[in-house]
Amino acid sequence: MKFHDFYETLGVPRDAPQEEVKRAYRKLARKFHPDVSKVPEAEARFKELGEAYAVLKDPEKRTAYDLMGSGLKAGQDFQPPPGWDAGFEFSGDGFRPETGADQDDFFEALFGRRTRGAARSHAHGAGQDHHAKVLIDLEDAYRGCERSVALRMPMQDAQGHVVLQARTLMVAIPKGIRAGQHLRLAGQGGPGAGGGQPGDLYLEIEFRPHPLFRVDGRDVFLELPLAPWEAALGATVEAPTPDGPVQLKVPPGSAAGRQLRMKGRGIPGATPGDLYVALKISLPPVANERDRAAYLAMADAFDFNPRGAQKG
Structure with missing residues (x-):
């Protein structure tokens, strides 16, 4: 997927205030509207302008776009990095695209996301629900904990520039929570109007990348190195778990690649997950003549050809 430079499309600098973005779009939209423009490819150009403006007119989408596209140029290969939006607080439906919008793959990859959190009807004057993704350690899901969560909310200042308003909350992470689940913090969303109740804040849980473990639902996966003699003769070894x-x-x-199941050692729950251990054979290094002699002795001791099965 190629990166689209929406600022270049509208011909505005990256620090342009919102009013300048609006003026630029209106001017170019009149010029390239397919009903009046005689310019070749006017319809395609008009669509590009609409995509760019749909992002840059909205402080939240613009902030997200700036985060992901910092330092990139139009036409460069691009994929949204995992967890790019962690800690950013968004109102309403987050990045849900406008109903009926005809957007290309780039736009969909950025903003064609499912609504985060549960849909909720609001009484008159009630504040909007807010949504944010937060990263926690896998170990937190095993034990439960209380964590300080730093959030940043995109807003527009008096000069029309997009700024980030920060706040910090103490959040109880329940034991057994899974990636993709949401925590509801009542009353921590947008303020109500005219004495109305504030909205709620929904935190979507995601695990930080772990150097040892991979997670799928409640199941956890580990690759465990073994010495050749441990794999061949059997052994009881220490294995890490979260x-x-x-x-x-x-x-x-x-054999290398064999998978051992540790029942109930996955993420806790009413039905806990399992921990799957894939075995990996690690060879001792040949650091001196003694090591070399040991390998030569092994070669003499075994009548073994690991490629024998490949002979036709």
Whole structure:
């Protein structure tokens, strides 16, 4: 997917106030409207202008676009980085595109997201619900904890520039929470009007990338290195888990890639997940003549050709 420079499309600088963005769009939209323009490819140009303005006119979408596109130029290969929007607080439906909008793949990749949080009807004067994604450690889901969460809310200042308003909340992370679940913080959304109740804040949970573990639902996956003799002869070895190390029995004759299941060692819950351990054979390095002699002795001791099965 190629990056689209919406500022270049509208011919405005990246720090342009919102009113300048609006003026630029209106001027170019009149010039390239397919009903009146004689310019070749006017319809395609008009669509590009509409996509650019749909993002830059909205302080929230504009902030998200600036975050993801910082330092990129039009035409460069682009993929939204994982967790790019963590800690950013958005109102209403977040990045849900306008109903009936005809957007291209780039726009959809950025903003064609499902609505985060639950839909909720509001009484007259009630504040908007807000939504934010927060990153937690996998270990937090095993134990539960209280975490300080820093949020930044895109807003427009008196000069028409988009700024970020920061706030910090203490949030209780319940034991057993999964990635993709939402925490509802009542009354922490947008303020109500005329004495109306404030909206709620929905926090979508996502796990930070972990150096050891991969998560799928409640199941957790680990790759565990073994010495060749541990795999061949069997052994009881220490294996890390997000809840602390455990002793794992490796059966004799375990080949590289074999997967062992540790029932109930995944993310806790009414039905806890499992922890799957994929075995990886690690070879000792040849650092000196003694090491070399050991490998030569092994080669002499075994009548073994690992490629024998490939012979036709």
